[in-house]
Amino acid sequence: MSFLTRILPSFLVSWLLTFTLASLFHSQYVVNQLVNVGVVVGFNDRVNLTLEDWLGLLPTYGAIIAIALAIAFLVTWLIAKKVKKQGAQLFVIAGIVAFASALIAIESIMNITIIAGARGWGFYMQLLAGAVGGYVFAKLSNGCHSKNEII
Template identity: 40%
Template sequence: MVQFVKSVALPFLATCLFTFVLASTLHSAFVLKGLIDIGINVRPFDALTMLLQDMLGLLPTYGVIILLTLALAFSFARFSFLRHTQRGDIRLFTYALAGAVGFLVMLSAMQPILNVTLIAGARGITGLLAQCAAGCMGGLSFAVLTRYRFISSLIIFIAKYKRTTM
């Protein structure tokens, strides 16, 4: 159980957080661009404030949806395509593709299920592709983090450092 937490659960949660921050930032950037395109003057402080408010506001909904989407996409990738091989290049490609396709399915399914496009920045094709790119980056980060056990090593290092400084 401890091995699972260190090798899969912590990297997965870190990946979800990274992917959410990236997707939320891209969403805010597309909304801000839309405001600027219609002539609204957006000061840098206002843009940063909006970005942070979007992250906090989207976390309970979009954050959870991203977590579920990536869990399904990565599980499907692992048990469908990666059962027989763990070659690094195939892992990177498979998890990146799973993240991107997962986002495409998630965003496409939101309209019929929720009757709303939750992510305004993904209403156009460019915004949709940007969100899929966030999913792709999430897949790449998961492949790297689970391959090199980076998160668990970092946590162990921090814990040891805290003990020696206290």
């Protein structure tokens, strides 16, 4: 029952925050690249682009992030069972590894960076989104390693 009451809600909150940050970082990276070449982008345009990107990326990038985080958090939960008192740090690392793995795999398979906001310094902002997601998941789920826990 702990899965339905603690783990799943913690994962969903973590995923939603992580995806929202990743989408926000992507949008602002793209806007800043436009500004760097002289395009004038007003505040309203930034907000509209950010909202449109969030909705547009949700079915694809959102799903990729959900799968990557689910795999990373499951593996980390198994490791955290063995290494007590390291839960939050392990889940932060898991979030970073999940994003790095997903972005590198997508680029390797497709031979292109399909998430424009993951180019240059934007790649590190995507990793930051993963780190935040891992931290939030660890805190909300108490590291997923209480006694008698079955995931």
